Amino acid sequence: MSSGDGRTGSVPDAASVANLTDRSGRFGLRLAMWYTALFIGSAFAVVLITYLLTSSSLAQRDHEIIQSKLGEYATVYAQGGLRALAATVDAEQRTSRERVFVRVLDGGSEAVLLSNAEGWDPSALEVGTTALLDGAIIQVGKSTEARSDILRRFRASLGLITLSIILIALTGGWVLTQSAIQPIRRLSSAVRHIIATGRTDERVSPGADDDAINELTLLFNAMLDRIEGLVQGMRGALDNVSHDLRTPLTRLRGNSELALAAEPDLERYREALADSIEETDRVLVMLNALMDISEAESGVMPLKREPFDLNEAADRAIELYREVADTKELVLKSGVRRPAPVLADRVRIEQAAANLIDNAVKYTPAGGSVVVDVETLDGRAILRVRDTGQGIAASELPRIWERLFRGDRSRTTRGLGLGLSLVKAIIEAHGGSVNADSEPGKGSVFTLSLPQQA
């Protein structure tokens, strides 16, 4: 606040801004790596399972073929002996596309029939064996070459598929994370810009989707709104304070200067000093009022909310002005009174009520009356101050709540011109509203309305 560059709020130094480098890229990379690893991992699992299933079902098929051949040959052998078997095998070898190796061993393990002897290599064959009735053994072998060939091709295409899956995963991961961190990027670059420039009036444009990031963006904007409100409130208060303190300070200074410049005169000095103290007190009252107004307007006024009835605040405020009203020969009294429970800061509401009564008493001539009503209307707790004063011109009515506005009628009356602004600020800080109606020459009605306590 002390910086003279016209900006409010402290701007971080270069070092701390430098620390705020873009970390969303690193975050995106991590996200992409996780995504890719998961994608590739599951793709591998699928490929591996497919391969194993295919390979085992191929083996199963070979096994079944061998078993069925064995059964067939055993039947032929049982019916027609070795000769019939040899004929059958021979015939099949010629017609069948899939060559099968057959060997029959007699009881002494001598090969008595062998087809395709040149290809009989047990290591490259899947072999099934069954015993025949006469003690001989028949063996059927099938080459695994075809199977290995299929599996080899299958492996090759699986490799290609896996490669393209990895490519898709990497590209997809990159695209996906880029689009996921895009709003975060926007948000952080806006924040970085605001930090660097101190401009709190910038906003991040929210995306179209109703997602968590968008919510964050909206929340961030709402936070900026609030900060900006605070900053403007403070700035306004500072402007007002510096502007409005100049007048009393000028009086204060002029007063002392005149006294010092004059011939030494004790009585005159005493007068000047007393004037100075009174002027200082006025400055203090004004400073307090300005601070209260800014605090209430910017939403930082601490409100100690408690349940109470507006009637109590009205009665206390009437009591405060009882003697003043008597002295001015005014009637100050309660009018309509109905329960009006509120949840509010008692002291502040009393202050608001007191200021309204103060205002009414000040501008109501002798013989007039100031009446305070309290009631509840449509869920709103209402406090109304009616006077029979000189009223306010319609042209001035909208401006009476402004800070330091002093209408024609009040030029000659002592006051700071802050009372009604404070009322408005306090009531609005409570979520309430204020209103003034007036008929010049007849009187005015000032109304506060607060949410009724549920």
Place this chain on the structure above:
Amino acid sequence: MHALIIEDDTAIAEFIARGLREAGFAVDVAADGNEGLEAALTGEPDVAIVDLMLPGRDGLSVIDELRRKGRSTPVLILSARRSVDDRVRGLQAGGDDYLTKPFAFAELLARVQALVRRATRTPEATTLTVGDLVLDLLSRKVTRAGQPIELRPREFALLEYLMRNAGKVVSKTMILSHVWEYNFDPQTNIVDVLVSRLRDRIDRPFERKLLQTVRGVGYVIG
């Protein structure tokens, strides 16, 4: 009576010291927290006036340390902050009273004297007397030169407050908070109005005027 002022602003310390000396106090001044704590522990003052923002050691910590060492010296806190939180924090740290800058010296004096009085437990009087003006706290009757004076409750409260502080100037703020229990600044000077009403009752019919206005400061009876 011995008062210790712990305040780093020499002009403020100076005017408080001069005022208290004129009121009959022996006064010591310390300009930083550590020096002040030392003086409070060794000098055993009857009352200490402690500013919150101090070099060396802040006011709250001075009070805290004083209490930790078992000293019950009454402490009046001075602060430039007027928020309720600061007041509460000050009193929680062991301060006995709290005064916000800027203040009227009359108010500071009244508070310091009240603290000393509380600490030495002067018995309560049941009647207050100033010259020929007598206020009976029990029957709530007021007489001047034997003649009964009718007062409204608020006027009675004001007179009682002035008479309890007879001979001392009380400020408008003090009156506002004691007579109405209000702690904000009303726009109109309701205190002036009440004082002038009281003056009509107790002084107007009599030759000698008891209630005086000290311009710029407040009022005094005596």
